[in-house]
Amino acid sequence: MAIPVSPLAPKSYPDLPAIAGVRFATAEAGIKYKNRTDVLLMAFDEGTVAAGVVTKSKCSSAAVDWCKANLPGGVARGLVVNSGNANAFTGAKGQKSVELTADFAAKALGCAPSEIFLASTGVIGEPLDASKFAGVLDTMATRLVDTPWMDPAKAIMTTDTFPKLSGAIFDIDGTEVKINGIAKGSGMIAPDMATMLSFVVTDMPIAAPVLQALLAKHTQTSFNAITVDSDTSTSDTLLAFATGKADVDAIESLDDPRAETFGEALRDVLFDLAIQVVRDGEGATKQVSIHVEGAVDDASAFRIGKAIADSPLVKTAIAGEDANWGRVVMAVGKAGEPADRDKLAIRFGDLLVAKDGERAAVYDEAATSAYMKGEDLELTVSLGLGEGKATVYTCDLTHGYITINGDYRS
C-alpha cells in the first residue's frame, strides 16, 4: 500500500549543521521494510549527558523499560533505533532482545551497555530478532559521519510520509550553540507522554538534571499538547543528548540565567517537531490549533481542548470543511469539566460563531464556510469562567486514516 505524502508536508527541509561530539550511521537490517534504511546508530563522545521522557502506557515496550532504567545515570554513549518492529508485548524475549542489542552496540562503540539508549517502533507483539543487528552495528560503527541529519530522520520513519527535522542556533556567552532534533510519528499519537520517537542533540554543556527539567517542562506544550487519534503508544520516547562540546561554561543549575535562553531554543525545536508530527498525522489534510480560554484552570482547559481534538465528529466535520460548531459544543459538554452552556463563545479563526450559549448574531455562514477551506485552522473556545487556558494541536480525520489503519499490519 503506497501512502501519498501528506499535503501538509514542509515545502523544504532544513540542512542541519554538524554538532561536535555526535556522529551517526544508518543501515538496512531488513526488519520489516525492504529497500529502505531501518536502523540508526548514533555515537556520542565521552561526557555526553542524557535526559528523556517516555510513554506512561502500562504496557510499555522493552526498549522503553531499558531507557527508564538507564536515564537516572544521565550518561550516554550510543543510541540504537529500529523501525518496523516495536518490540512491545514480547515478554522475556523482548527483554533479552534489548539486552543483546545494547551489548552489540556497546561492543561496537567501546562503552558500557548502560550507556546505550534504545528505541523501537512498528508492529506490536512480534518478537524482534536482535541477531539481525550483530554484524550490522559493527559495520555501522566504522562509517560514522556527522551530516546529513536527513539520514537518521529517514531511518526512524514507519507510517510517516515525510522526515521530521528541526534545529536552532543561538548565542550563549558570545558562543554559537546548536540544537538539532528529529522525530517520527504519524498514528497512535496522543498527549500525556512524549511523541512516538524524538531525539534532540545539543553541543551545550549542561548538567543532566537541568536538561531533564527543561525537557520535561517544554514537553508539556509541545509533544504532550498534540493528538492525532487519541491512541497512546507503547513506545513513545523523547531523548535529549548534550555533548558539551560548545566552548562555554556548563549550565549547572536552573537558576543560571542562560538556562532560560537554552530552554527557549529547546522549546522551539520541540514545538516545531511536534507540529510536524501532527502535520503528518495519518490521513491528515488540515492542521487544527484548538485554543481554550476562560476555563477554571489550565488543566481543565487542556482536558476540554483534548476532548475537542479527540472527537471523531469534530475531526470529520473539519475534514468535510463543514463549520459544524455544534459538534464543538458537544465535545465541550462531554469533557466532564466545569462549563456553563450559556457563557460559552466559539470562534473559527477571527469569526465569532457562537456566544452566550447560542449562535452569534453576527454569525456569517458564507464567511465561516470559506474559512474552513483553509489548510491551517484555529478554533477558540471561551468558557467565561476563569483564567485557565491551553492549546491542543491536532489534524482532521479522513478516509486516509481508515485506509492506512485498516491494513497496516498485513
Place this chain on the structure above:
Amino acid sequence: MAIPVSPLAPKSYPDLPAIAGVRFATAEAGIKYKNRTDVLLMAFDEGTVAAGVVTKSKCSSAAVDWCKANLPGGVARGLVVNSGNANAFTGAKGQKSVELTADFAAKALGCAPSEIFLASTGVIGEPLDASKFAGVLDTMATRLVDTPWMDPAKAIMTTDTFPKLSGAIFDIDGTEVKINGIAKGSGMIAPDMATMLSFVVTDMPIAAPVLQALLAKHTQTSFNAITVDSDTSTSDTLLAFATGKADVDAIESLDDPRAETFGEALRDVLFDLAIQVVRDGEGATKQVSIHVEGAVDDASAFRIGKAIADSPLVKTAIAGEDANWGRVVMAVGKAGEPADRDKLAIRFGDLLVAKDGERAAVYDEAATSAYMKGEDLELTVSLGLGEGKATVYTCDLTHGYITINGDYRS
C-alpha cells in the same frame, strides 16, 4: 447523500402488540427532512408514571433540561419527539421553544405542560421553530392509534439506517404484562449516559421511584455499555412510561419479588435496543463485544473496555479484518488503569492470541484471520489481577463513518 442500510440491520422487525393506556401518531412537520415523518406524539392515559435517564453533558439540550425538571413529578400524559433539529445550544430561544411545544401538546391532550415530556435530535445550534408544531400536534391528537409501533420508531430516526424496536411479554401473578421499546441513534454514541433517544412503555402498574431505580440499574449494562464513536450527545434521553393498565397489583417497592421479574424483562428490552444502536453505528460493518475480566474491580474493567472500544486503531483494524491484537495491548496500556503487561491474556472468540505478556505459543494466524471475517466478534482481555469484569459493545470504524460525518450538516 443516501446512506445504505447497515449490513448489521435485523432480518425482520418485531410486530409489537398494543399496550393499553398508550396511543400515538406521527406526522411530517418538515423540520429538516422532506417526505418522511419527523414528529411523534405519544399520549398516555391518566395514571401513567414516568422515569428517565438523560445525558450528563454539560451542554445538554433544552428538551433534556425540560425532562430533568419534570421527571421528579413522575407523572406523564404526553411525549413529543422531533427529529432533524436537536434544539441544543439555542439559548433562551431554545427554552421558549420547548415551553411553547409543551403548551401546544398539553392543550391538544388536555393536560398540564409539566406532564409532557420532550426530546429532540438532529443539528445542534439551529433554533427550532416551535410554531411548526402548532397545528400539527392538534391534528395528531385527533388520530391517535395503538399500533403499529413501527411508525413511532421511524419518526424519531435521524442518521439511523433502520428503525429499532424491541418488546417483552411476561407473566406477573398469572397476568400477561408487556413492555414495548423503541430507540434511535447511530453516531455521537458513547457510554456514561442514556443513548441518543429511547422510549419504553409498559402496562405494568409500578410506582415511579421503583421504575426509576430499575431503569437506572439496567441502563448501566445496556445503553451505558455501548459506544460508537466516544462522542457523548447533548440530547441523550431514555424515558420509561408505565400506564398501569395490566390487571395486577402494583409494584410499590424494590423488595417486591415481582420487581426482579419485571426488571429482567426491562433489562432484556433495553439491552436489545442498545445493541441495535451499535449495529446501526455510523458506517458499521461489524459488531464487537469487548469483555474485560480479572481487573481490580468492575469500574476499572469498564474503563479498560471503553478504552479498547473507543480506540480508532482497534476499530480500524477490526474494519480491515486484521487480527491486530497489538493494538488491543496498546489500548489497555493507555487506559491508565491497573494492568500488568506480563499477566495479560487476550482471546479473539475462543482463540488465545496472547498470554503472559507475549504472543501465545498456540497463536494461529490463519485461524485468527478467519475469525476476523465474521460479522459478530468477541474480544476478551484477561488482566489476571482480580475479580473485576465488564463488557462494552461497539462497532468498527470504516470509510462509511467518515463519509457520513464529513457531510452531515450541509
